Amino acid sequence: xxxxxxxxxxxxxxxxxxxxxxxxxxxxxxxxxxxxxxxxxxxxxxxxxxxxxxxxxxxxxxxxxxxxxxxxxxxxxxxxxxxxxxxxxxxxxxxxxxxxxxxxxxxxxxxxxxxxxxxxxxx
Numbered sequence: 109x110x111x112x113x114x115x116x117x118x119x120x121x122x123x124x125x126x127x128x129x130x131x132x133x134x135x136x137x138x139x140x141x142x143x144x145x146x147x148x149x150x151x152x153x154x155x156x157x158x159x160x161x162x163x164x165x166x167x168x169x170x171x172x173x174x175x176x177x178x179x180x181x182x183x184x185x186x187x188x189x190x191x192x193x194x195x196x197x198x199x200x201x202x203x204x205x206x207x208x209x210x211x212x213x214x215x216x217x218x219x220x221x222x223x224x225x226x227x228x229x230x231x
Contacts, residue, residue: 113139121215135218140184141228142221150201151228153217154182179205180195181213183220184225199224 113136123131145151158178182201188194200220208216222230 110140112135116211117215121218122209134222135215138222138225138228139214139218142217142223142229145228151183151185154184155213156180158205159202176206176207178225179208181205181216181220183217183224183228199227 110115114132117135117139118128118132121128121135123132142151142153146153156179158180180201181204183199185197186194187197200223202216202220205212205216
């Protein structure tokens with residue numbers, strides 16, 4: 109686990125009061141596993157436009173006053189079945205992400221990697 113990654117997650121990720129160091133360390137390790145799995149070609153990280161949005165929590169005027177970018181993120185693995193057909197297996201995903209900047213995207217990717225870390229380590 110890199111010190112810079114740990115410091116990034118300590119500063120940018122939420123967590124339980126008094127346990128932010130543990131959460132930052134966990135996310136740094138998960139990110140490291142994700143990077144290794146992506147570099148090995150075992151998984152991919154997909155960022156896609158969100159098609160089925162729920163903006164009910166916004167004021168009625170907000171969506172019209174300022175445009176928002178709605179996305180979803182997934183960690184996927186490509187699988188080829190016995191007949192040679194390609195399929196995508198979703199290991200972890202999150203939708204309904206609004207206006208994510210680069211730092212928030214990094215946190216989301218690490219959190220999703222933590223959810224499927226066992227599969228990443230097997231990759």
